[in-house]
Amino acid sequence: MTLTEPTRPGVTAAARLVVSMRNVSKQFSNGTLALKDMSLDVRRGEFLSLLGPSGCGKSTALRIIAGLGAASAGSIDWPSSKINARGLPEGDIGFVFQEPTLMPWQTVWGNVYLPLRLQRVSKSDANGVIMETLASVGLADFTKSYPRELSGGMKMRVSIARALVTKPRLLLMDEPFAALDEITRQRLNDDVLRLWRETGITVIFVTHSVFESAFLSNRIVVMRARPGQVYADLPLVTSAARDEHYRTSEEYRATTDTVSRALQEAIMRGAQAK
Numbered sequence: 004m005t006l007t008e009p010t011r012p013g014v015t016a017a018a019r020l021v022v023s024m025r026n027v028s029k030q031f032s033n034g035t036l037a038l039k040d041m042s043l044d045v046r047r048g049e050f051l052s053l054l055g056p057s058g059c060g061k062s063t064a065l066r067i068i069a070g071l072g073a074a075s076a077g078s079i080d081w082p083s084s085k086i087n088a089r090g091l092p093e094g095d096i097g098f099v100f101q102e103p104t105l106m107p108w109q110t111v112w113g114n115v116y117l118p119l120r121l122q123r124v125s126k127s128d129a130n131g132v133i134m135e136t137l138a139s140v141g142l143a144d145f146t147k148s149y150p151r152e153l154s155g156g157m158k159m160r161v162s163i164a165r166a167l168v169t170k171p172r173l174l175l176m177d178e179p180f181a182a183l184d185e186i187t188r189q190r191l192n193d194d195v196l197r198l199w200r201e202t203g204i205t206v207i208f209v210t211h212s213v214f215e216s217a218f219l220s221n222r223i224v225v226m227r228a229r230p231g232q233v234y235a236d237l238p239l240v241t242s243a244a245r246d247e248h249y250r251t252s253e254e255y256r257a258t259t260d261t262v263s264r265a266l267q268e269a270i271m272r273g274a275q276a277k
């Protein structure tokens with residue numbers, strides 16, 4: 004592993020900016036300064052992990068990018084998207100939360116239909132893309148099931164399908180697999196990587212896990228706390244396909260060592276600032 008430049012073909016420093024955070028700060032009404040002067044440029048096709056200690060502001064940053072919370076200062080720009088009245092690229096963002104947040108009274112099909120229903124797409128017009136998206140996450144045979152009939156991993160697949168059904172250009176994922184067992188988590192990691200490769204989507208993935216971020220990403224942004232800021236920006240290059248062999252390779256071990264060191268430094272900086 005070399006820490007030089009992003010790997011995926013077409014992702015270069017010159018690739019088009021998807022979203023640009025400039026000097027974003029966030030102070031909550033109780034006085035907590037969650038982010039201070041955070042700047043981050045995300046380029047088309049990146050798989051970027053936001054990694055950092057608990058409370059460093061990862062979710063806050065992701066929610067501000069998604070328009071689910073307002074910044075107290077600074078700006079979010081979408082240089083290559085058409086912007087709606089709320090300052091967001093309508094239909095261009097998919098969001099996956101830590102909890103699958105499915106509607107229990109709706110089937111798998113009905114849950115994935117929701118974003119299209121909100122766009123006033125009829126059921127018959129929506130059916131093709133819903134079935135295609137469910138097949139892409141391995142749920143083609145579960146369209147009529149209800150959430151209570153699904154495992155935790157399957158519920159998360161529904162949540163991912165719901166985020167992808169509008170074919171967004173940017174997928175935001177907030178610790179989506181943190182509550183799952185290790186084997187399910189690895190399977191979903193494999194699936195997300197495959198979807199990323201197949202669709203060319205840009206991903207921002209929030210995680211606590213050095214191992215998960217090192218497996219998935221071609222760029223890891225390590226955050227520090229108090230205040231939440233970018234501490235290190237690590238572009239990853241790997242010569243190997245990210246598969247079962249990679250998980251046990253020397254290259255992966257070396258990457259996780261490097262990322263762990265950066266995370267430890269970020270944690271120490273946060274502690275010194277207490």
Ligand SMILES: Nc1ncnc2c1ncn2[C@@H]1O[C@H](COP(=O)(O)OP(=O)(O)OP(=O)(O)O)[C@@H](O)[C@H]1O
Nearest residue numbers: 031032033035037056057058059060061062063064
């Ligand atoms: N709605 C809120 N009101 C007040 N403080 C908040 C609110 N949401 C988050 N915070 C605080 O802002 C800081 C950053 O929180 P955030 O959830 O963004 O961190 P995080 O890095 O995602 O943490 P974790 O990894 O534990 O989910 C924390 O100190 C948190 O307590």
